[in-house]
Amino acid sequence: MAAAKISRTKRVVWYVILFIPFFVAIAVPLYNRIEPSVFGIPFFYWFQFVLIIVAAVVTALAYRAKV
């Protein structure tokens, strides 16, 4: 019935990886700054934009790893 199960340890490791962008996003003081800015775009803005892409890639990798 269920798809080939991955080991419990592997699943826990993946959960931790999945939630890294999550906890970075909560750590607001980490990115509430202007510099380093890129093309005049403050860090606060481009960092969160990049974080969306990181979160998407991590989720896709988790899916491929059958987590």
Add this chain to the structure above:
Amino acid sequence: MNWIALSVFAALFLLVTVLGFVAARWRAGDLNHINEWGLGGRRFGTIVTWFLLGGDLYTAYTFVAVPALVFGAGAIGFFAVPYTLMLYPFVYVVYPRLWSVAHKHGYVTASDFVRGRYGSHVLALLVAITGILATMPYIALQLVGIQVVIAGMGFTGTGLMGDLPLIVAFAVLAAYTYSSGLRAPALISVVKDLLIYITVIAAITVIPAQLGGYGHIFAGIEPGKLLLPPPTADNTGAYGAYATLALGSVLALFLYPHCVTALLSSSSRGVIKRNMALLPAYSLALALLAFLGYVAVVAHVHDDPAYTDYFRQYGNNFAVPALMLKYFPSWFVGVMFAAIAIGALVPAAIMSIAAANLYTRNVYKEYLRPDASPKDEAQMAKLVSLIVKLGALAFILFTKPQYAINLQLLGGAWIIQTFPTVVVGLYTRWLHRWALAAGWAAGMLVSSWMVISQQFKPTYPLHLGGLTVPGYAAFYSLILNFAIAITLTLVLRALKVKEGVDTTAPEDYEHDPA
């Protein structure tokens, strides 16, 4: 009256109306069964689910209100960005469990699950009522989105003439939702997204170029708004507010009935997981749209005499429509405004279906007609979907839009109170059903009080000793809810108060027929 914009708008509207009715024949099923009408037969694959969830989560109002918030308040308005990026890993890990147990037991709503899990129709009723209460103003809010663009095209008449376009739009929506069920918004959401993406891409390339580029726009924002105010000695400032607004919204979103409906209509666990990797495409669009708030500041739309009346009536929600009117030719304004209006119809349809499913399954069948057949259920759900939409329309026509906005804010603080029951319930049944009910009641009261005491602002300044910690009221009240649920569980356990029968088995939560 902007006739060119209006013609394009009307043509696109007609197109989705036809689609809405044709949808009844799409992947035909027996629409006299609630599983078919209300969940599209649970057969939607990755792509349809992607459009459906996108239509659900990123509503017209999101696309108007998020830039409006940035336009007015600056950096804090960007909390929608961490919110959407935190959402996906959370849903990826948690919600396939709800899909599995619902598929196994034929649950149509989250309340069906609660009833099966805790053996308590009362707890299920509380969850259903919360869902309906939170959804109603959300539907009304979609109407505000439509109202803004209709006015933007020059329909500024008062009385019946002024309201007529909105009434027509909603009557059409009600008719095809009635006849096609969830298939209608699913099919229309494809057109909606196409239009939304065209709009977003055009807006974020054309307008900033005319204003001297992104760097120039950021340079034009007053420095105090560009970042969150840092903490002071006795106040944690906006940091806590930003983080808890994002986190609270993540925890609340998939408790909303319309999100549950879209999840349960997908054909497998894999569809949900794949979507969590694909949905960030919308997050990128949303982040870019949020940025339009700053574009509107630098473009000085607020000072433009052509838009003064609109800003007076719709407040900052007119910032994005004003930008469109100012920088694009009329025919393209028609496309963009249609994107917003159709973007309101899709979630409004799903929300009314979700509310109808809840009423039918957890009130009508549970209490009024236990012997209702699936056909009776479908009949009742169709009828309720009409009533729900009529209620939302009346609310918008006879009260101020601000009331809908305020109530929707309350709705978010209410729906999160079902988190311990639904989400924790997906993992453990340790919490006692009556403790959950008590925690829910306390959370509802305290969250309402917090929001109302702040004149309908989402953040509440919590005082801890000499420190003020502003944070999302929904989040604070959820902590209280949990504290009460846990404490009372220990007490009720010690008193050996009966726990209901759990009709689900641990393996049901991993059930994967694919």
